[in-house]
Amino acid sequence: MSIAIKEVTKSFGSFQALKALNLTLASGEFTAILGPSGCGKTTLLRMLAGFEQPSGGEIQMNGKLVASSSFAIPPERRRIGMVFQAFALWPHMNVAEHVRFPIRSHRETPAHIRDNEQEHVERVLAMVGLSKLAARMPHELSGGQKQRVAIARAIAPSPSLLLMDEPLSSLDAMLRMDMRREIQSVHRQTGTAIVYVTHDQGEALAMADRIIVMKDGEIEQAGTPQDIYLRPNTEFVAKFVSKANLVQGRWEQNHFIPRAAASELKWYGGEVSTHFKQTGAYPVRPDQFVLGDALEEGIKGEVVNVQFQGKEFHYDIRADKEQWEVISPRAFRMNEHVTLALPV
Structure with missing residues (x-):
C-alpha cells in the first residue's frame, strides 16, 4: 500500500x-x-x-x-x-x-x-x-x-x-x-x-x-x-540518532579547522551537510574519533570519565572548552592526556 x-x-x-x-x-x-x-x-x-x-x-x-x-x-x-x-x-x-x-x-x-x-x-x-x-x-x-x-x-x-x-x-x-x-x-x-x-x-x-x-x-x-546515521542534516538528527559530538571551529570550503586544535589541523568534510558548514560545526560520532596517546598528532585532550564496556571503553574527553564522548578499544586512565584525530 x-x-x-x-x-x-x-x-x-x-x-x-x-x-x-x-x-x-x-x-x-x-x-x-x-x-x-x-x-x-x-x-x-x-x-x-x-x-x-x-x-x-x-x-x-x-x-x-x-x-x-x-x-x-x-x-x-x-x-x-x-x-x-x-x-x-x-x-x-x-x-x-x-x-x-x-x-x-x-x-x-x-x-x-x-x-x-x-x-x-x-x-x-x-x-x-x-x-x-x-x-x-x-x-x-x-x-x-x-x-x-x-x-x-x-x-x-x-x-x-x-x-x-x-x-x-x-x-x-x-x-x-x-x-x-x-x-x-x-x-x-x-x-x-x-x-x-x-x-x-x-x-x-x-x-x-x-x-x-x-x-x-x-x-x-x-x-x-x-x-540518517552517516550524513545527518541538522544538530538534532546528529545528536539524537548518531550521538554525534558537534566540534566547533571554522570551515574553509570542504575542510574544517577545529577550534580546539593547537595547530592548523584540517579535517576533510566533503559529505558534511551545508547546515554545519554555515554554523561552524563538524559532527563526529563517538566511534569515529581515533584516540591516541599524548605524543601522537591530533587535538590534545584529557580523560575526565571512563566506562569499561567489555570490547571497548566509553570516554568523556575534555579538550579546550569542549567535552566529547569517545568510544575506543584502547585503554586509558582517568586524567590521562590523550589526542583525538579523525581517520584520513
Missing part, C-alpha cells in the same frame, strides 16, 4: 501536534518514524490507522482519499493491522483464537483467506513460531510469546499496511533483539508495508528501509538508515 500525506496538520485545542507534514511511503516499504516523546509520531500513526482525523491536509492510500479535515474512512475499512505498545491480548481467548478473530471480523479480509481459515491460521502461527502454542492462554505465555501473538493477530487478515506503535518497549534488551529479527522475518514473508513508531535509534537503524526523524511535530530528516 502506498501512502501520501499532504500538508497534514493536527491540533488538540491550542496545541499543534503536527505541522504541515508532507510524506510519501512506498508500497511494501518498512518505514520507521523516529523521535523523542511528544514529537508527534504516535499522533501520525493514529491518523494513518483512522483513530484520529487531520485538522488540515489529507491522507491518501493507494491514490484514494482516506482522511481530511471533513472526511475519514473508519479503521475497519482501511485494511490495516496494528500492534500496540501493550500486548492488548484478550484473556478469554487462546493463541489460535486471537489469530482467527480478525479473519472473521475484518470486513476487508480477502475471500481466499476466509475460505481457507484453518489453513491460514496454521500458516500465520508457523510464521511467528507459535505452532506448538496454539492452545495456550495469554497468562501461560512469556512476554516475547505474547508479542508474537499480537503480531500474528495483526497480520492474520493480510493487511496492506501494518502499523506498529513502540511494540518492543516493554520487553527486556535481549528479547528486543530477538523480536527485531521476528518482525524483519514477517516483513520479508508477507511483503506488507510497515510503519513502525519508536524512540529507539537502534531499532530504527536495524530494521527500517527508510527512517523519518521527527521533532516538535515536524520532519527533521527523511532517508535511508545509512543517510
Whole structure:
C-alpha cells in the first residue's frame, strides 16, 4: 500500500501536534518514524490507522482519499493491522483464537483467506513460531510469546499496511533483539508495508528501509538508515540518532579547522551537510574519533570519565572548552592526556 500525506496538520485545542507534514511511503516499504516523546509520531500513526482525523491536509492510500479535515474512512475499512505498545491480548481467548478473530471480523479480509481459515491460521502461527502454542492462554505465555501473538493477530487478515506503535518497549534488551529479527522475518514473508513508531535509534537503524526523524511535530530528516546515521542534516538528527559530538571551529570550503586544535589541523568534510558548514560545526560520532596517546598528532585532550564496556571503553574527553564522548578499544586512565584525530 502506498501512502501520501499532504500538508497534514493536527491540533488538540491550542496545541499543534503536527505541522504541515508532507510524506510519501512506498508500497511494501518498512518505514520507521523516529523521535523523542511528544514529537508527534504516535499522533501520525493514529491518523494513518483512522483513530484520529487531520485538522488540515489529507491522507491518501493507494491514490484514494482516506482522511481530511471533513472526511475519514473508519479503521475497519482501511485494511490495516496494528500492534500496540501493550500486548492488548484478550484473556478469554487462546493463541489460535486471537489469530482467527480478525479473519472473521475484518470486513476487508480477502475471500481466499476466509475460505481457507484453518489453513491460514496454521500458516500465520508457523510464521511467528507459535505452532506448538496454539492452545495456550495469554497468562501461560512469556512476554516475547505474547508479542508474537499480537503480531500474528495483526497480520492474520493480510493487511496492506501494518502499523506498529513502540511494540518492543516493554520487553527486556535481549528479547528486543530477538523480536527485531521476528518482525524483519514477517516483513520479508508477507511483503506488507510497515510503519513502525519508536524512540529507539537502534531499532530504527536495524530494521527500517527508510527512517523519518521527527521533532516538535515536524520532519527533521527523511532517508535511508545509512543517510540518517552517516550524513545527518541538522544538530538534532546528529545528536539524537548518531550521538554525534558537534566540534566547533571554522570551515574553509570542504575542510574544517577545529577550534580546539593547537595547530592548523584540517579535517576533510566533503559529505558534511551545508547546515554545519554555515554554523561552524563538524559532527563526529563517538566511534569515529581515533584516540591516541599524548605524543601522537591530533587535538590534545584529557580523560575526565571512563566506562569499561567489555570490547571497548566509553570516554568523556575534555579538550579546550569542549567535552566529547569517545568510544575506543584502547585503554586509558582517568586524567590521562590523550589526542583525538579523525581517520584520513
